[in-house]
Amino acid sequence: MSTLTDASWALVALRNDLPADSVTAVTVDGREIALYRLADEVFATANACTHGNARLCDGFVEAGEIECPLHQGRFDIRTGKAMCRPLREDLRIYPVKLDGERVYVGLNHSVNPQ
Numbered sequence: 001m002s003t004l005t006d007a008s009w010a011l012v013a014l015r016n017d018l019p020a021d022s023v024t025a026v027t028v029d030g031r032e033i034a035l036y037r038l039a040d041e042v043f044a045t046a047n048a049c050t051h052g053n054a055r056l057c058d059g060f061v062e063a064g065e066i067e068c069p070l071h072q073g074r075f076d077i078r079t080g081k082a083m084c085r086p087l088r089e090d091l092r093i094y095p096v097k098l099d100g101e102r103v104y105v106g107l108n109h110s111v112n113p114q
């Protein structure tokens, strides 16, 4: 059983520092992770688009989806599912735990296989 003191859970942000309905990039252990705050919930995905060389933190959040800034492919933020062309590959998502305002991301916890 994992706890927030495990090294695999990284403190990445404070929830109140994340703008609502927006995306923020953080780098943890050399990995770029995109954080999304949707209402009071926080979600985390890989920051790199699965289609090409684009960072999703430069994209747009709308209706629970992140739109890639390069070719406007859209992913479901909660599941990482690729929602439209030209995307063919889902996005890796990371589990998030909140401890008060502290946001932890599980770096080695697989939510969807990639």
Ligand code: FES
Binding pocket: 049, 050, 051, 052, 053, 054, 068, 069, 070, 071, 072, 073, 086, 087
């Ligand atoms: Fe993201 Fe093409 S690089 S949709």
